[in-house]
Amino acid sequence: xxxxxxxxxxxxxxxxxxxxxxxxxxxxxxxxxxxxxxxxxxxxxxxxxxxxxxxxxxxxxxxxxxxxxxxxxxxxxxxxxxxxxxxxxxxxxxxxxxxxxxxxxxxxxxxxxxxxxxxxxxxxxxxxxxxxxxxxxxxxxxxxxxxxxxxxxxxxxxxxxxxxxxxxxxxxxxxxxxxxxxxxxxxxxxxxxxxxxxxxxxxxxxxxxxxxxxxxxxxxxxxxxxxxxxxxxxxxxxxxxxxxxxxxxxxxxxxxxxxxxxxxxxx
Amino acid sequence: xxxxxxxxxxxxxxxxxxxxxxxxxxxxxxxxxxxxxxxxxxxxxxxxxxxxxxxxxxxxxxxxxxxxxxxxxxxxxxxxxxxxxxxxxxxxxxxxxxxxxxxxxxxxxxxxxxxxxxxxxxxxxxxxxxxxxxxxxxxxxxxxxxxxxxxxxxxxxxxxxxxxxxxxxxxxxxxxxxxxxxxxxxxxxxxxxxxxxxxxxxxxxxxxxxxxxxxxxxxxxxxxxxxxxxxxxxxxxxxxxxxxxxxxxxxxx
Ligand SMILES: Nc1ncnc2c1ncn2[C@@H]1O[C@H](COP(=O)(O)OP(=O)(O)OP(=O)(O)O)[C@@H](O)[C@H]1O
Ligand SMILES: [Mg+2]
Numbered sequence: 001x002x003x004x005x006x007x008x009x010x011x012x013x014x015x016x017x018x019x020x021x022x023x024x025x026x027x028x029x030x031x032x033x034x035x036x037x038x039x040x041x042x043x044x045x046x047x048x049x050x051x052x053x054x055x056x057x058x059x060x061x062x063x064x065x066x067x068x069x070x071x072x073x074x075x076x077x078x079x080x081x082x083x084x085x086x087x088x089x090x091x092x093x094x095x096x097x098x099x100x101x102x103x104x105x106x107x108x109x110x111x112x113x114x115x116x117x118x119x120x121x122x123x124x125x126x127x128x129x130x131x132x133x134x135x136x137x138x139x140x141x142x143x144x145x146x147x148x149x150x151x152x153x154x155x156x157x158x159x160x161x162x163x164x165x166x167x168x169x170x171x172x173x174x175x176x177x178x179x180x181x182x183x184x185x186x187x188x189x190x191x192x193x194x195x196x197x198x199x200x201x202x203x204x205x206x207x208x209x210x211x212x213x214x215x216x217x218x219x220x221x222x223x224x225x226x227x228x229x230x231x232x233x234x235x236x237x238x239x240x241x242x243x244x245x246x247x248x249x250x251x252x253x254x255x256x257x258x259x260x261x262x263x264x265x266x267x
Numbered sequence: 268x269x270x271x272x273x274x275x276x277x278x279x280x281x282x283x284x285x286x287x288x289x290x291x292x293x294x295x296x297x298x299x300x301x302x303x304x305x306x307x308x309x310x311x312x313x314x315x316x317x318x319x320x321x322x323x324x325x326x327x328x329x330x331x332x333x334x335x336x337x338x339x340x341x342x343x344x345x346x347x348x349x350x351x352x353x354x355x356x357x358x359x360x361x362x363x364x365x366x367x368x369x370x371x372x373x374x375x376x377x378x379x380x381x382x383x384x385x386x387x388x389x390x391x392x393x394x395x396x397x398x399x400x401x402x403x404x405x406x407x408x409x410x411x412x413x414x415x416x417x418x419x420x421x422x423x424x425x426x427x428x429x430x431x432x433x434x435x436x437x438x439x440x441x442x443x444x445x446x447x448x449x450x451x452x453x454x455x456x457x458x459x460x461x462x463x464x465x466x467x468x469x470x471x472x473x474x475x476x477x478x479x480x481x482x483x484x485x486x487x488x489x490x491x492x493x494x495x496x497x498x499x500x501x502x503x504x505x506x507x508x509x510x511x512x513x514x515x516x517x518x519x520x
Contacts (some may be wrong), residue, residue, distance in 0.1 A: 067422055085426045098419040105516045112437070116427035144518040164427070252279045 016083050018043045018078055018168065019064065024237035025072035033059050037073070039219065039228060043167075047086060048215035050208055050258070052266070056226025057204040061170045064202065065091050071111060078167070081111070087117060090161035094155045094172040094204075100145040101228060106132065107141040109156050110132040113163035114147045131159045134193060149183060155189075162193065171203045175210070184242050185215060191240060202234045212251060218258065222265050230261055286355070298318055306488040313486035315495060324477070328496055331462050331473040335500075338397030339458040343451055346402050351445075355439055360414060371407065374399025379468055381514075393465030400461045401454040408450025412443020413473025448512045455504050463497065474500075 017040035024037040035055045041047050049057050062068040063075050066085040070097045077089070077130045090113075093099040100109050107128050114124045133139045135155040145153055154174055161169060171190075175183040191214060194201055205211050215234050222229035236250055246249055288308050294300055295307040306314070318324030353359045386392035416439050422456055424434045466475030474493050481489035 044433075065426060067400070067425060087428055089426070091422075091426050093419055095419060098417045099423055101420070101438070101441070103444070103516075105518070113427055115437070116429055116433075148520065192303060 014139055015042060016079060016260055017041055018045075019202075021063075021073070022076070023064065023073040024070045024075055026056075026068065026079050027071045028059070031203045034063075035227050037228060038225075041200060041202065045215045046203065046214060047210035048203045048205060048218045049077065049221060050205060050218060050262075051221030051226070051229075052223055053206070055221045055223035057221060058172055059226065060221075061091065061202065061204060064168070069228075076149050084166040087164060090164045090166035090168040090169050092154070092161055092169070092171040092174045094174070094176065095149065096174075096177075097145075099151060099157050102145050104161075105142050105144050106156050107138055108161050109145065110159045113160045117164065119172055127163065131162055131215065135163065135189065136158045140156050151178050151184075151186060154178065154186065158186075158190070158193075158239070162197070163196075167200060169199045173204050174208060176206060183210075188240075188242065189236045190214070191238075195239070208262065209246070209255060210259065212236070212254050213242075213245060219252075220258070220261060220265070229265055230260060238240055242243050274503075302487070303485055304487060306491055310488045311462040311491040311495070316490035318489065324492070324496070327474045327477045327493075328500070330471075331459075331466065331497075332492065332500060333476065334393065334466075334471075334473060335395065335455070335458045336464040337399055337476075338394055338462065339451075339455055340396045341394075342454060342458070343400035345398070345407050346405025346450070346454075347409050348448060351413060351435060351440065351443075353406075354410035354413025354443070355435055357414075360410065361424065367407070371403050372472060375457065376464055379465065383469075388469040390471055391470075393462070393469050393471055396465050397458050398463045401458045404453040405447065406450075408446040408453075409443055412418055412434045412446035413415045415446075438459070441473045445516055448515065450509050452505065452512070456501060458499070459501055459504075 019038040019039070021037045024034060025032070026034040034114040037060070037240065049060065051057055058181070059068065063070060064077070064082065066082045066089065101112065104112070107125075110128050110131055111124050112215045114127060119127065128141070129138065132141055135158055137152060137159065139156050140148065140152065145156065148156070158174070173189075175186055187210065190201075203214055205212070205214075208218075212234055214233075217234060218232040219228055220232070221227065232254060234250075234254060236248060236254075238244055291305075292308050295305055296303065299390075315324075319328075350479075353363050378399055379392075381398040382392045386395055420438055420442070425439050429437065450474065462473065463478070465471065465477035466473040467479045470476060474497055478490055478493035478497075481487070481493060
């Protein structure tokens with residue numbers, strides 16, 4: 001983790017977490033979806049969330065994004081309760097096909113975030129170009145989403161989120177629908193970008209290895225209703241490398257522990 | 268391959284047109300149909316040419332096209348604005364939807380007597396009927412287009428902090444545009460039909476009236492010339508709109 005991030009100090013001397021879930025319950029349509037979520041995430045941390053389909057991972061993200069309000073308990077961000085969507089929080093949505101405006105080209109889709117932030121028209125282009133370069137799309141600025149591969153569309157979404165210059169980046173199974181090669185390339189890209197901009201990241205995934213590879217911490221959820229089942233600290237050095245990291249003994253040990261846990265949780 | 272296929276199809280349609288005119292020619296030549304009802308293509312062409320160059324056919328065409336476009340533009344504006352308002356609110360849709368569904372299937376020509384009752388046999392009656400009849404495809408298409416905005420795109424807008432107006436302008440309206448353009452194309456056809464019927468019923472200047480008068484006087488070449496012009500108007504306007512659609516919806520290809 002980047003050592004340059006200086007956590008805010010509370011009066012007690014303990015660093016204040018950027019995000020805190022305190023005994024959070026959520027019901028949707030009269031059904032309990034999440035129960036008793038207690039969770040803290042420090043500034044600059046990269047936290048991964050895993051769990052079976054339908055256990056409430058997306059719902060957790062939506063609570064943080066301010067798209068949903070908890071039924072009980074409190075979700076707080078930087079010390080205050082989350083009251084609604086904020087410009088400091090960006091979401092990379094699970095379904096990239098439906099998260100881009102099909103009638104805007106790549107540059108136009110990234111521009112959307114700048115328009116929302118009130119960046120004057122004349123300055124937008126100068127800010128879009130480096131973002132597209134960062135995600136490797138500079139050659140495709142004029143293309144429409146319908147003309148892009150899934151991986152490229154997901155890159156557009158990431159670029160749009162970066163244009164927001166968020167403090168907190170929420171990613172909802174962003175690479176779930178991509179092939180293995182594209183997925184690994186994007187994993188490394190995200191790690192590089194996050195490292196450089198010192199964002200805090202909450203990353204939802206189905207893929208246990210992806211969670212270990214990316215995260216400082218992996219949180220496993222248990223379904224019906226969704227609860228935090230276990231937390232795994234990931235003590236792997238950064239920067240991480242696809243081959244070396246995945247062959248490291250700690251990686252293999254963590255992978256074993258996580259698989260065992262998920263298996264026992266499902267029984 | 269694709270070019271040759273398109274050329275082939277183009278050639279085939281020209282041939283079909285030629286065949287129709289040829290059949291028409293033969294039918295009149297050998298007296299299969301009385302000349303009083305079916306003029307020869309040559310006489311029709313002559314009537315068309317004379318009417319456009321010497322007679323007042325050009326004025327009639329202009330009158331009808333003007334009426335049609337005016338009614339269509341008014342209906343488009345009202346339809347899109349009203350449709351945006353209704354379509355962007357779920358409550359408004361639930362509230363107004365059933366009434367719309369009741370009014371929608373009414374044939375526009377059935378409204379003409381009501382229009383006459385309100386406006387008399389006048390210019391404004393015809394325009395009101397055109398507007399009202401043309402409104403529906405646009406209104407329903409806009410409502411549909413607004414309602415069909417993907418919830419996830421809505422969330423993208425919320426996360427970025429867009430207000431109501433920006434959401435309409437940047438999300439809902441472009442999302443509805445394909446539906447709106449399709450509605451506008453359909454509406455233009457309806458507007459042409461209603462212009463002609465309205466002119467016939469209210470005795471207003473235009474192609475509709477000149478066709479009616481030609482029929483009453485058994486001037487069948489003039490009658491056919493008018494019908495051909497109507498077809499040409501429909502064809503040309505549709506072509507223009509199709510081009511506009513192609514350009515505006517470039518992202519779809
Ligand atoms: N709007 C809603 N109303 C009622 N129930 C909902 C709603 N949205 C989600 N749910 C329910 O909440 C539960 C958790 O959904 P959520 O989308 O958070 O799961 P998830 O862990 O993200 O699943 P996946 O891995 O498949 O994306 C599911 O059982 C789902 O059926
Ligand atoms: Mg999900």
